[in-house]
Amino acid sequence: MIKVGVIGLGAIGQRLIKNFNEHSDVTIVSVCDRVEERLQEVSTELKDVLTFSNYVQMLEEVELDLVYVAVPPKFHHQVVSDVIAKGKHVLCEKPLANSVEEAKSLYTHAKEKGILHAMNFPLNYKEGSNTFAHLIQTGYIGDVRRVELKMHFPEWPRPWQHNEWIASKEQGGFVLEVGVHYIQQIQKIFGPINVLNRSLQYSEDKAACEIGIIAQMELEDGTPIVIDGLSGIAGKEEIKFTAYGTEGTLSLLNWADLEGGKVGEPIQTIEADPSLSYSLVDHLVRAIKGEDANIIDFYAGYEAQVVLENLRN
Numbered sequence: 001m002i003k004v005g006v007i008g009l010g011a012i013g014q015r016l017i018k019n020f021n022e023h024s025d026v027t028i029v030s031v032c033d034r035v036e037e038r039l040q041e042v043s044t045e046l047k048d049v050l051t052f053s054n055y056v057q058m059l060e061e062v063e064l065d066l067v068y069v070a071v072p073p074k075f076h077h078q079v080v081s082d083v084i085a086k087g088k089h090v091l092c093e094k095p096l097a098n099s100v101e102e103a104k105s106l107y108t109h110a111k112e113k114g115i116l117h118a119m120n121f122p123l124n125y126k127e128g129s130n131t132f133a134h135l136i137q138t139g140y141i142g143d144v145r146r147v148e149l150k151m152h153f154p155e156w157p158r159p160w161q162h163n164e165w166i167a168s169k170e171q172g173g174f175v176l177e178v179g180v181h182y183i184q185q186i187q188k189i190f191g192p193i194n195v196l197n198r199s200l201q202y203s204e205d206k207a208a209c210e211i212g213i214i215a216q217m218e219l220e221d222g223t224p225i226v227i228d229g230l231s232g233i234a235g236k237e238e239i240k241f242t243a244y245g246t247e248g249t250l251s252l253l254n255w256a257d258l259e260g261g262k263v264g265e266p267i268q269t270i271e272a273d274p275s276l277s278y279s280l281v282d283h284l285v286r287a288i289k290g291e292d293a294n295i296i297d298f299y300a301g302y303e304a305q306v307v308l309e310n311l312r313n
């Protein structure tokens with residue numbers, strides 16, 4: 001049985017607890033949060049779980065195989081460094097850290113310790129995004145001519161997302177929260193990204209995150225990548241990731257839906273291939289057992305952070 005400890009019981013931490021629980025080879029033995037009500041909420045749900053308000057104490061006192069870190073981004077570096085120092089396998093939420101230096105130090109430290117270092121970038125496990133990648137790799141669009149990422153939000157943060165950090169310039173914003181998922185996908189599917197220029201728009205609140213971004217980046221061969229992000233606008237949320245090629249166009253809409261068409265033909269809905277969906281927890285278990293696994297590691301997290309910080313700063 002793989003013994004898991006969870007640090008950070010917010011929206012995403014609690015979501016992943018359900019996934020860990022569904023796996024027969026995994027048991028959550030301890031959880032940690034600074035907020036007492038969250039500890040109580042989770043301990044009522046999970047039987048026999050140890051609760052801690054101090055993660056250092058949890059790491060000292062509990063025998064764990066894997067620690068899942070789901071605290072806000074600016075705490076990733078400290079918490080994950082302490083987990084690595086204990087020699088435990090670690091799953092970290094995206095983005096890996098809150099600066100390139102922090103991300104690099106986490107990757108280097110984890111590699112030196114020889115532990116499993118994994119990131120939660122869910123698009124790597126979902127059928128829609130994996131079908132998008134598979135269709136591109138098998139020639140659906142021909143040679144890529146342009147990649148575009150549109151992120152339009154009527155409100156940022158979204159109504160269900162209000163916490164103390166997600167609207168802050170320091171560790172929030174939609175470029176960090178949403179954009180980094182697609183930066184990692186572009187790097188995985190198309191290769192390294194070079195940021196050419198970017199223009200950010202802000203409100204009058206100096207501490208608040210961006211309300212708009214226009215960025216131009218390129219792939220190694222000079223293929224353009226365009227980012228268009230805006231919040232506080234009319235209409236519905238739209239996150240559209242599109243690859244235009246010599247033979248066709250393909251889009252991933254709102255994380256999961258696909259549409260595309262061949263040049264000269266209309267754009268139509270494309271069914272995702274369910275055989276291309278994976279379970280992150282299952283692949284973590286495989287990796288810990290030394291089996292082949294599809295893991296997005298801290299190096300991928302570091303590479304995405306380099307582009308992210310270039311866009312944010």
Ligand SMILES: NC(=O)c1ccc[n+]([C@@H]2O[C@H](COP(=O)([O-])OP(=O)(O)OC[C@H]3O[C@@H](n4cnc5c(N)ncnc54)[C@H](O)[C@@H]3O)[C@@H](O)[C@H]2O)c1
Pocket residue numbers: 007008009010011012013032033034035038053054055070071072073075093094095120121122163164177
């Ligand atoms: N992978 C994804 O799809 C996805 C989606 C949303 C958020 N995230 C990431 O997950 C992380 C958490 O996001 P969230 O929306 O759950 O945030 P949240 O604010 O809802 O939850 C974070 C929790 O961490 C706790 N916490 C903070 N510092 C702590 C500490 N030192 N020790 C113990 N607990 C501590 C807070 O009390 C809070 O309960 C962020 O890095 C975010 O970017 C990932």
